[in-house]
Amino acid sequence: DARVTQTPRDKVTEMGQEVTMRCQPILGHNTVFWYRQTMMQGLELLAYFRNRAPLDDSGMPKDRFSAEMPDATLATLKIQPSEPRDSAVYFCASGLVLHRQGVYGYTFGSGTRLTVV
Amino acid sequence: AQTVTQSQPEMSVQEAETVTLSCTYDTSESDYYLFWYKQPPSRQMILVIRQEAYKQQNATENRFSVNFQKAAKSFSLKISDSQLGDAAMYFCAYGTSGSRLTFGEGTQLTVNP
Numbered sequence: 001d002a003r004v005t006q007t008p009r010d011k012v013t014e015m016g017q018e019v020t021m022r023c024q025p026i027l028g029h030n031t032v033f034w035y036r037q038t039m040m041q042g043l044e045l046l047a048y049f050r051n052r053a054p055l056d057d058s059g060m061p062k063d064r065f066s067a068e069m070p071d072a073t074l075a076t077l078k079i080q081p082s083e084p085r086d087s088a089v090y091f092c093a094s095g096l097v098l099h100r101q102g103v104y105g106y107t108f109g110s111g112t113r114l115t116v117v
Numbered sequence: 118a119q120t121v122t123q124s125q126p127e128m129s130v131q132e133a134e135t136v137t138l139s140c141t142y143d144t145s146e147s148d149y150y151l152f153w154y155k156q157p158p159s160r161q162m163i164l165v166i167r168q169e170a171y172k173q174q175n176a177t178e179n180r181f182s183v184n185f186q187k188a189a190k191s192f193s194l195k196i197s198d199s200q201l202g203d204a205a206m207y208f209c210a211y212g213t214s215g216s217r218l219t220f221g222e223g224t225q226l227t228v229n230p
Contacts, residue, residue, distance in 0.1 A: 033217065033218070042220060042221075042222050042223065043208065043220040045217045045218075045219075048217060056217065089160060091162060093162070093218075097214060105152060105164045105167050106164070106218060107164070108154075108161065108162035108163075110159070110160065110161050111160050111161075111162075113160075
């Protein structure tokens with residue numbers, strides 16, 4: 001089965017350090033999402049891309065977070081500097097969205113559990 | 118803004134029995150998609166079932182089926198012949214073509230042997 005690959009699976013870092021999370025979407029998928037999951041806020045959208053172009057990053061704190069897709073096989077989410085409140089599970093998801101044909105479902109990666117101490 | 122509400126934070130069911138998880142949503146769109154995702158303790162988000170709003174027929178996938186009531190904006194998930202492996206957090210989600218998925222708060226399902 002095709003899968004979305006996220007690395008690292010777990011990351012512990014000290015406050016103030018830079019964190020980079022990586023995602024390899026499923027080949028052929030044209031839409032990539034970054035979600036953050038916490039107990040308090042549930043699943044929140046941080047950013048998403050269509051054909052590598054950012055469509056919406058309004059859920060992302062701009063001063064410290066950045067999301068990019070340098071190519072179709074890689075999406076990155078960076079936090080600089082990291083803070084304890086950034087501790088969460090970060091999910092990447094990809095899907096194929098076709099004009100007038102809709103959405104067939106999004107496949108999620110296993111997530112990166114980030115702990116900032 | 119679209120919202121998704123799951124009013125049951127926790128549910129439990131006996132193995133081999135049937136359970137229904139509730140979900141309601143609010144939207145002004147006429148064309149949209151609804152999903153149920155399962156998140157077991159491994160934290161992997163797994164797509165369980167998908168429904169297109171323009172289809173009147175309820176979606177089914179083996180032991181999983183939905184009751185989609187478009188006018189009432191209701192989208193419940195029925196799990197038949199529950200198995201221990203069905204124990205997980207279940208999320209209802211809403212999306213339009215090409216837009217973000219909006220998730221509900223989740224329902225924690227326990228399956229008792």
